[in-house]
Amino acid sequence: MSLLVVGTVAFDSIQTPHGLVEEETGGSATFFSLAASAFAPVRLVAAVGTDFPRDRLALFDGRTIDTEGLDVVADGKTFRWSGKYEGDMNVAETLDTQLNVLATFSPKLPESYRSTPFVFLANAEPRVQLEVLDQTPDRRFAMTDTMNLWIEHERDALLEVLRRVDAVVMNDEEARSLTGERNLIRAGNKALELGPKVVVIKKGEHGAFLFSTYMFHALPAYPVTEVVDPTGAGDSFAGGLMGYLARAGRVSIGNLKRGMAYGTVAASFTVADFGTRSLRAATREDIEIRFNEFMNFLR
């Protein structure tokens, strides 16, 4: 089944102990689509400015990623993010954010996108996420991401999003901030009370937790020996997870668990090089080989 992602296509400038890249093509929708398209056709919704070179879309060549929903805003400039990773590289220090076209982004889904069964709302202002939910009445499963900015400053709108989606994926700090619970197990269970039937908490190099009613699952991360650039790991994880669910066509506990493992594998490719380089180079076969290796580590 097909899968819709609404998120960002961005220019990322990134410093890590391994080097520096400037204006790499990044953004949540980019990483998500690259990971998810290994499993299912992806429909992408995002906005860029006229400064976004069309040939950058070659990034998506050879994959089933529909970019009809990529809005090129007249006179607009593309979203830019600049960040730096140091020490254990678990957290990015944001050096600069230029919202540009995102400041007024109001997604209009192409007619052909509206009946997409699987929907992923990448981190965005809850107002934008609600507009997407309004335009996908036939969806079967929606998962949302979010960030501390909205948890703190747009809480009511975010709570409405959480009541309307089926699942939420957050990192550990976001889960703590959303629920006021320091303990992650309590935080996950409390997040379930806000509406979603499924709560996924990402812990970076420490893996991820899955919460659902009467059910808990813990998964370590894939053992990566060299993290070059963690940017996009979370969106790659979500892409692998949602991509696998869309391919399976059915959300079950078993599929959610396998999807988390595929998400973990996608993220493990992403962090191995700057930007999308390593994820892009990973073939479907590479993903399957690493998935099987990962399953062996856990048995």
Place this chain on the structure above:
Amino acid sequence: MSLLVVGTVAFDSIQTPHGLVEEETGGSATFFSLAASAFAPVRLVAAVGTDFPRDRLALFDGRTIDTEGLDVVADGKTFRWSGKYEGDMNVAETLDTQLNVLATFSPKLPESYRSTPFVFLANAEPRVQLEVLDQTPDRRFAMTDTMNLWIEHERDALLEVLRRVDAVVMNDEEARSLTGERNLIRAGNKALELGPKVVVIKKGEHGAFLFSTYMFHALPAYPVTEVVDPTGAGDSFAGGLMGYLARAGRVSIGNLKRGMAYGTVAASFTVADFGTRSLRAATREDIEIRFNEFMNFLR
């Protein structure tokens, strides 16, 4: 098969956000023995002072823990440790350490202990650990713990210990410090080069890794909703692991993995209350029930 532990029996004074206890019976050999004796008979070697009330040994009543090796040092005072946990409670701040009888501890194993097949060297000065290895010529499997103090100041003696044991268990910071590798996967593999055939790295609430030649295993922690006092969690983990191996009587990859899961379960009981209270209260049946529940979380 039986299991020998050489470690400490101590008075612990502990502050956590959940309260304060003074002069609780603690120490590595205490936690290890309580956890391991659920699986196999334990022979304990440690030293206390004449200030240690005999009736405190009631702690071990009803368990197969042989305390013939508990040396009551004439005119000596028992080792005391005082620490404080704050925030995420992953790391203890040591407020005070009084070595007392440990300063001159030189273990003399009772004759009946010398042929014990499974040996655990709890954290101690490497000199002491080497004395135990000299006195256990018939052992089949020895695992050692250590700490940053010895890694930094007694490196040569510690490296000799590592060459002579079969396995080492360390926390993440110790593994990094021992090997100079920040990445834990690299650190684990590098530790294997120092001699042990098995390297276990504990990551507290994030679980544990197991490294052996050609083999890697990752295990999350048991999802504890309230950590009251983490003191002794690491020694309880080692106790569950080594206790299970001693019961199985054979060290295999499968037994090491199951042992790590039992260690995780033992630690999950320990952290639920101050000192040994919760671990002591856990019956063999409680442990099996939680082990099965934990296995379900991972499947």
